[in-house]
Amino acid sequence: MELRDFWGKSSKSWLFLILLFVASFGFYSNVFNWIPRWRQREVSQSCEAHHLQGQRESPPLSEGDCCPDTCRVPRVPRMLYPKAHVLQPTRVDVLLMTPWFAPIIWDGTYDSAILNAQFKNTTIGVVVFAIKKYVVFLKLFLETAEKYFMVGHRVIYYILTDRPADVPQIPLQEGRRVVILQVRNYTRWQDVVLHRMEMISNFSQQRFLHEVDYLVSADIDMKFSDHVGVEILSSLFGTLHPGFYASDRRRFTYERRPLSQAYIPEDEGDFYYAAALYGGSVAEVYRLATACHQATLIDKANGIEAVWHEESHLNKYLLYHKPTKVLSPEYVWDERMLRKPPYLRRLRYVAVPKNHAQIRSR
């Protein structure tokens, strides 16, 4: 009764209050736009949306928040460099471009000066996993990365580890920083590897999208031994596995059991990509990681584990979502296991010797 009286006597003022509420709601939504953090989030989301709905082709290879691949054509200043010759290919001993126009990055095919100008305001994120004993590789990885990786550009090293205290303090160049992200470990090393995609997927959404333009996923038990720069950056890139670049597709170690999500039949396949180095724009890496993680879950439900774990799923994804750049085996090599052929002019990112049994144990 009281309530009805309450309403009846002051219905006009309640109406007024409701109108006021609606007005303040409108006011608030504008206020939130003024707060820089929210606006930045919106802008980066709308840029990604533009990229995702508008961008169809590689873009290849550009709005201040957008990376060159997704939005405007980047402007380069006046530069002096030797002219390319239309009738003289830069390399005749190797394939330089895939049939879907993705450049294959070999030494001598690119001009770093032009590319650095095009990628001037780009931030690159590197994701590495240092789980359990693998923390010992961090020091050499970071030291060599400081010397050779994306020198002159803004870099964020994302170290995903279960032992944050064991991460060494490495002096970093200007514009580069380390972000340590705590993750859980798994008993089996196969599980550690399989869950990397899940972690990349989660962190892409939470963090990477707002902090970097491009994301590079790299193995930790490796070191940089020569220049690795912005020539690798594009919407989605993979690296040719050093053990299979010259093999026929039937000898690729794809997952060959039809039950697995990573199954690839013998008459399919372009290249065998290495899981040691892949990446792209944050949106594309997110998509790749999510797809691979979901495929892993389905496999688990069916009681099967892909023969090369994450790498098998990566290869399946890149077969049906063609990368926009492919890195030659210069970018992932193992000096002890492979003899260096003459057309491999540089070794940029090489394996560090390790005792498998020891390092993968508790």
Add this chain to the structure above:
Amino acid sequence: MRRHRLAIGLGVCLLVGTVLCTLWVYVEDWLPVSYVPYYLPCPEILSRYPQPKLLEQRPTELLTLTPWLAPIVSEGTFNAELLQHIYQPLNLTIGLTVFAVGKYTHFVQHFLESAERFFMHGYRVCYYVFTDDPTAIPQVPLGPGRRLGIIPIQRHSRWEEISTRRMEIISQHIAKRAHQEVDYLFCVDVDMVFRNPWGPETLGDLVAAIHPGYYAVPRQQFPYERRHVSTAFVADGEGDFYYGGAVFGGRVANVYEFTRGCHMAILADKANGIMAAWQEESHLNRRFISHKPSKVLSPEYLWDDRKRQPPSLKLIRFSTLDKDTSWLRS
């Protein structure tokens, strides 16, 4: 008492408003990010194609990549079927602009007929014909999903004037209409014909074509504008390729930026009482040095039939029609 209630009510509303807005902002973060797939997965049916050979020995061939890693498109560098499977599901519409002013309307018939045969077969296409005499544009039968738009423009007395106004007209047309109708846009000359398939291998963010007359000469011999006063000035040590003004294109937004940039440069020159050596082609070349194309078409895509076809160019797709220029420009 009423005022007291009013104040409480107002306070409650503001509080509820704040809570709802904050909740909304955070809920947005929780929602799973849903992206429109940018790369639709290739259907399995297409995967039966030969494996790319990494260690191939190639004899005399064209350069396949520019120093900034843009592909140079020529026959043999791409798998047409694979590209078709990638691009077809995207439901793209490609625009094609031509200018047919004065006596150049005579070329439209042949141009459109050849385009119907070879240009972007199987895709939605919008032809935009800019002309001063819409009645002179013939009715050419068009395939399904392809249409023709005739846009009247003003006639100028000097042919150079017509040529330099193209950038302005294209950029205005994009702003007014084309940005809503097409995804990609190509701007070509009308006194040419398509002779072989021109497909999705040409699609890119910003596409330029190498001029057939200068692909084998050093940059000092390129007919750049060499007078310092012009905005199209290119110094001796600069320049990648000499691009032809007869073909350029790309994603609609990029073509808009490009044509607008060229138009502004042309206006600046006009204010200084200078006209570049090759009109808009000079400005196009100047702009392509600072805004490098993401894809370059080999001279297969812009050829001059009077030249002898070299062995490195396997398939001429778009070339000139022999014409008497003096009669046309009178």
